[in-house]
Amino acid sequence: MKVDLKNRIALVTGGASGIGRSIALALAENGALVAVNDLNSDEETCSIIRKSGGTAKFYRADISKVESVEAMIAAVESEMGPIDIMVNNAGVNVGKDRGPVHEFSDAAWHRIISVDLDGVFYCSRAASTSMIKRRKGTIINIGSVFGVIPARLQCAFTAAKAGMLNFTRSHALEIGQYGIRVNGVAPGSILTEGTRDLFYNADNKASAEGLMEHIPLGKPGETDDIAAAVLYLASDDAKYVTGHVLVVDGGWTAGYSRDW
Ligand SMILES: NC(=O)c1ccc[n+]([C@@H]2O[C@H](COP(=O)([O-])OP(=O)(O)OC[C@H]3O[C@@H](n4cnc5c(N)ncnc54)[C@H](O)[C@@H]3O)[C@@H](O)[C@H]2O)c1
Numbered sequence: 079m080k081v082d083l084k085n086r087i088a089l090v091t092g093g094a095s096g097i098g099r100s101i102a103l104a105l106a107e108n109g110a111l112v113a114v115n116d117l118n119s120d121e122e123t124c125s126i127i128r129k130s131g132g133t134a135k136f137y138r139a140d141i142s143k144v145e146s147v148e149a150m151i152a153a154v155e156s157e158m159g160p161i162d163i164m165v166n167n168a169g170v171n172v173g174k175d176r177g178p179v180h181e182f183s184d185a186a187w188h189r190i191i192s193v194d195l196d197g198v199f200y201c202s203r204a205a206s207t208s209m210i211k212r213r214k215g216t217i218i219n220i221g222s223v224f225g226v227i228p229a230r231l232q233c234a235f236t237a238a239k240a241g242m243l244n245f246t247r248s249h250a251l252e253i254g255q256y257g258i259r260v261n262g263v264a265p266g267s268i269l270t271e272g273t274r275d276l277f278y279n280a281d282n283k284a285s286a287e288g289l290m291e292h293i294p295l296g297k298p299g300e301t302d303d304i305a306a307a308v309l310y311l312a313s314d315d316a317k318y319v320t321g322h323v324l325v326v327d328g329g330w331t332a333g334y335s336r337d338w
Contacts, residue, residue: 082313088105088111092141094120116138117138171232195238219245223265261319264325
């Protein structure tokens, strides 16, 4: 997919791996100058971008900490320029903390909410402050199908993702008047290193096949499926699209995909 993002400044949180890396590469391939954020120093995404002639700079920050977020946004703005495209992608999932609500620990709840919901709020607030002054910019929040439909045994993740998608819409309502668009993308099951380890390995063959039976397209998505959705929402082609959540899930949430 080709869009014109020439010289736009983009910040992608959680850009060191998985979907975030794909988004950062796609933005750079389409002309954006990319600030790549992640928890630990990881220059690989930036180095791939630079090797292909693009511009990228790494910003280490924990998005669940308000001071780190504010320092990161200030650094990006002073070193690269005002942010045109903010992609809130960083996220954590339930992983080994899976369990029913009555057994879910405080620690697991706060670990997930602090990144998947608080982090999106901190980054959106800090980025939109200068977007409002410039009356320019767009924000894209990476949610999940589990923010659209719930799932068992991962209450904090489903709560955080539902919360951040409704936050997306309420932010769009507030800042449309300044010409700023805020949209969400809700991925279904996407192949990344993490999901290959968790779901798509030899031990989990049966459960992965079970999941695919619920997906009309019958396969997991690729990270570039999500990057393409972000490119569209970031581009001027989407200039009349705001407060929207673009579900990219192979049809998972379209309805009950079995005969009855
Ligand atoms: N992969 C999927 O199937 C899938 C499905 C639905 C939604 N998502 C969402 O897509 C986004 C990316 O997921 P992914 O699968 O690429 O995951 P991933 O684990 O491969 O990448 C997430 C990145 O975020 C970073 N990160 C985590 N906590 C952070 C923090 N506090 N501050 C800064 N960076 C932090 C991690 O270090 C990692 O590099 C997440 O929001 C996730 O919930 C993924």
